[in-house]
Amino acid sequence: MPALTTGVGHEPGLYELLAALPSKLKPHANHPEESNFLQGMFEEKSLHSLNIFFFQLSEELQDESATREVNELLKLLAKPHLKVRIFLVLKFQCVDCDLFCVTGLIHVGDELKEVNGIPVDDKKPEEIIRILAQSQGAITFKVVPGVKEDVLVKEPKMFVKALFDYDPKDDKAIPCQEAGLAFKKGSILQIMSQDDATWWQAKHEGDANPRAGLIPSKQFQERCEILSTPLVFSGVGFRRSFRLSRKDKKTNKSMYECKKSAIYDTADVPTYEEVTKYQRQDRAKHRLVILVGPTGVGLNELKRKLLISDPQHFSVTIPHTSRPKKNLENDGVEYHFISKHLFETDIQNNKFIEFGEYKGNYYGTSLDSIRSVLSKNKVCLLDVQPHTLKHLRTAEFKPFVVFVKPPTIERLRLTRMNAKVISGKDDKGSAKTFTEDDFQEMLATAQTMENQYGHLFEKVIVNDNLSEAFGELRAALKKVELDTQWVPVSWTHS
Numbered sequence: 001m002p003a004l005t006t007g008v009g010h011e012p013g014l015y016e017l018l019a020a021l022p023s024k025l026k027p028h029a030n031h032p033e034e035s036n037f038l039q040g041m042f043e044e045k046s047l048h049s050l051n052i053f054f055f056q057l058s059e060e061l062q063d064e065s066a067t068r069e070v071n072e073l074l075k076l077l078a079k080p081h082l083k084v085r086i087f088l089v090l091k092f093q094c095v096d097c098d099l100f101c102v103t104g105l106i107h108v109g110d111e112l113k114e115v116n117g118i119p120v121d122d123k124k125p126e127e128i129i130r131i132l133a134q135s136q137g138a139i140t141f142k143v144v145p146g147v148k149e150d151v152l153v154k155e156p157k158m159f160v161k162a163l164f165d166y167d168p169k170d171d172k173a174i175p176c177q178e179a180g181l182a183f184k185k186g187s188i189l190q191i192m193s194q195d196d197a198t199w200w201q202a203k204h205e206g207d208a209n210p211r212a213g214l215i216p217s218k219q220f221q222e223r224c225e226i227l228s229t230p231l232v233f234s235g236v237g238f239r240r241s242f243r244l245s246r247k248d249k250k251t252n253k254s255m256y257e258c259k260k261s262a263i264y265d266t267a268d269v270p271t272y273e274e275v276t277k278y279q280r281q282d283r284a285k286h287r288l289v290i291l292v293g294p295t296g297v298g299l300n301e302l303k304r305k306l307l308i309s310d311p312q313h314f315s316v317t318i319p320h321t322s323r324p325k326k327n328l329e330n331d332g333v334e335y336h337f338i339s340k341h342l343f344e345t346d347i348q349n350n351k352f353i354e355f356g357e358y359k360g361n362y363y364g365t366s367l368d369s370i371r372s373v374l375s376k377n378k379v380c381l382l383d384v385q386p387h388t389l390k391h392l393r394t395a396e397f398k399p400f401v402v403f404v405k406p407p408t409i410e411r412l413r414l415t416r417m418n419a420k421v422i423s424g425k426d427d428k429g430s431a432k433t434f435t436e437d438d439f440q441e442m443l444a445t446a447q448t449m450e451n452q453y454g455h456l457f458e459k460v461i462v463n464d465n466l467s468e469a470f471g472e473l474r475a476a477l478k479k480v481e482l483d484t485q486w487v488p489v490s491w492t493h494s
C-alpha cells in the first residue's frame with residue numbers, strides 16, 4: 001500500500017507535501033512525459049488554492065449514495081489497529097478548475113486508499129500517476145490518516161481562548177473559506193490538530209457538531225497581524241493616569257501623571273491563549289476584580305455602589321503616599337504614609353503596580369495593598385490603566401477584568417447632564433460639568449482601549465443607565481465567584 005512519506009522526523013503540511021511530491025514520485029515515473037506531467041501538476045497555481053472540505057465519517061455513513069465507501073470504511077474500521085484513527089474522509093476542491101479531490105490536511109504517513117474511486121492499495125506509485133494523468137475534471141483521493149499513537153486514545157484536550165475575531169469569509173489566505181471556522185474574541189476553541197504549520201483544525205468548545213474547521217495557526221496569525229499593523233505611537237492618551245482608591249472624594253481624581261507609557265506593545269500580538277477550567281474552592285482567595293475604562297465613564301461610581309451594597313464582601317486598596325500626613329488622617333486608613341526615600345526604593349523594587357507624582361509627592365498602589373485585601377477573604381476592587389493589566393495577570397491574582405464602556409454620545413449628553421467630572425486640568429482638581437470635548441475624548445479613549453486591550457477584557461459593561469450597569473456588574477461578579485471559568489493554564493499551575 002503506498003504511503004505518503006518523506007524524510008524521517010519531518011512532517012510537512014499540505015503545501016510542503018504538495019511541493020515535495022514531484023521529486024518524491026519522480027523516480028517512479030517510467031517516461032519523461034509522466035515526470036513532466038507531475039511537475040506541471042504540482043506547480044499548478046490552482047492546486048495551491050485548493051478548497052478543503054471535511055466530511056465526518058458519520059456523515060458519510062448516513063449518505064446512502066456512498067455505499068461502496070461505507071463498506072470500505074467499515075472494513076477498515078474493523079481492523080483493530082485502524083479503529084480509532086479512521087475518522088475523516090476529507091475532500092478538497094480546486095476553485096479554478098473545479099477539480100474535486102479527496103484528502104484532508106495530508107500528512108506524512110497517511111495512506112492513499114483510492115484515486116477517483118479506484119482502489120490503489122496494491123498499486124505502485126507509477127500506476128497511480130498514470131491514473132492521475134488520465135483523469136479529466138474531478139480527481140478524488142481517499143486517504144486514511146496515518147498512525148499517531150498520542151491521538152489514538154483520546155481526543156486532543158487543548159483549549160484556547162481566541163484573542164481576535166476571525167471570519168474565514170474575510171480571509172483571502174485560507175485555502176477554503178467553507179472549511180474555515182468563524183469565531184469571536186473570547187471564544188473558547190478546542191484545538192483538534194496543530195499538525196499543519198499554517199492552518200490548525202478546531203471546533204467551538206461544547207459544540208455538539210464534531211466537525212472541525214480550519215483556523216489560522218498562532219504563528220501564522222502573529223505574522224499576519226504584525227505585517228498588517230502599522231506601529232502607531234498614538235497621541236490619544238489615557239488622560240486619567242491612574243486612580244487611587246482613596247475614600248477622600250476631593251483627591252480621588254485625576255491629579256497624577258502616570259510614569260508609565262501607554263504605547264502599544266507590539267510584542268504581544270493577540271492570537272490564542274491556552275486556557276483551562278477553573279473553579280474557585282470555598283476557602284480560596286477571590287479573583288481580583290479590575291475595572292478599566294476612560295476617565296469619567298463611571299468607574300468610581302460603580303465601585304462606590306459595590307462597596308455600599310456589601311461592605312463585608314467588597315473592599316478597595318489603600319494607596320501609599322510620600323506627602324506628610326494631615327491632622328485628621330490616620331496612617332493605613334486614608335493612605336500608608338511613607339518617606340520619599342522609601343517610596344523611591346519601593347519603586348525600584350517593583351512594589352507598585354501604578355504610581356505617580358503630584359506637587360512633588362508620590363502616590364501609588366502597591367501589590368501588597370492588593371494582597372492585604374485578598375488575604376481578608378474579600379473581593380478587591382481595583383481600577384487601573386489597561387497597560388498595567390499584563391503585570392497583574394498572574395496565578396496569584398487571577399484578575400477578572402471588566403471594561404466599562406461609555407454609551408453613545410447622544411446617551412452621554414442625556415444621562416450625564418447633571419453629572420460632574422473632576423477636572424485634572426486646573427490645579428484644584430475641582431468638579432465641573434462634562435463638556436462636549438469630555439464626551440468626545442471619553443469615546444475616543446474607550447475605542448483606543450478596546451482596540452489595544454480588548455482581548456484582555458472578560459466582561460464589557462456599557463454604563464448607560466447607572467443602576468442597570470451596576471446590576472450587570474453585580475451579576476457578573478456573582479457568576480465569577482460561583483461558576484467555573486476558563487482561565488490561562490499558567491494560572492492553575494502553582
Ligand SMILES: Nc1ncnc2c1ncn2[C@@H]1O[C@H](COP(=O)(O)OP(=O)(O)OP(=O)(O)O)[C@@H](O)[C@H]1O
Binds near residue numbers: 293419469
Ligand atoms: N450611568 C451614569 N449616568 C449618569 N451619571 C453617571 C453615570 N455614571 C457615572 N456618572 C457620573 O459621572 C461622573 C463621573 O463618574 P466617576 O467619577 O465614577 O467616573 P470615573 O470613571 O471614576 O472617572 P475619573 O477617572 O475621572 O475618576 C460622576 O458625577 C458620576 O456620578
